[in-house]
Amino acid sequence: MKKTISTLGLLTALTGTAFAQEDLANSGCITVNIDNLRSSDGKVGVALFKVKEGFPDKTERALEGKSIAAGDHCIVMFENVPYGTYAVSVLHDENGNGKMDKTFIGIPKEGFGTSNNPKIRMGPPSFSESKFELGKGEVTLTISMNYLNQRSIQKPQ
Incomplete structure (x- = not known):
């Protein structure tokens, strides 16, 4: 009985490895190259979406998200992504408050x-409009x- 359980455990582990290799x-x-950043202030948030629900701004619905320091040009890589249809959204959070700032009528400031x-x-x-195939x-x-707003954003105090 003990041998059967050990063999079953080994087969399960090997099968899991085979599925992981197949995946x-x-x-x-x-690879996402981001250009035309107007400043190196704040962070750049990049979200990878597999479904349209939540795209482009509900990052909690994204398959994966990354945040990096802003620069003149940024590069973000998503690795081991299953083949399929995706879309990417990017936010330059210049003031670092973790959200897209908007005017009182809803126009993005960032x-x-x-x-x-x-x-x-x-x-x-x-x-x-934004989807692509991997x-x-x-x-x-x-x-x-x-x-859309050419004025600089004030950093929070």
Whole structure:
């Protein structure tokens, strides 16, 4: 009985390893180049979405998110991402308060962007405008930041 349990445990472990290797074989890397940042103040938040629900600003609905220090140009990599359809949203949180600041009528005061760099219209870009396929190996995206308010943001005290 003890031998059967040990053998079963070993088979389960080996099967789990085989599934993990198969998952890696069906996954790739998404590299996001972010340019057109107007300053090196604050942080840049990057969110990877698999579904349209919550895109582009409900980052708690994102598959994965990363936050990095702002610079003239930023690069973020998402590794071991299963093949599929995705969209990326970016926020330049210049004042570091952890949210998109807006005017009293809802116009963003801070920089933003999404994959495919769709034309800015009334309201945020949609998932369908921003989606792309990760089908093999690696996808490299370049997202240009948009600033609708040209004034600098005051840092919180």
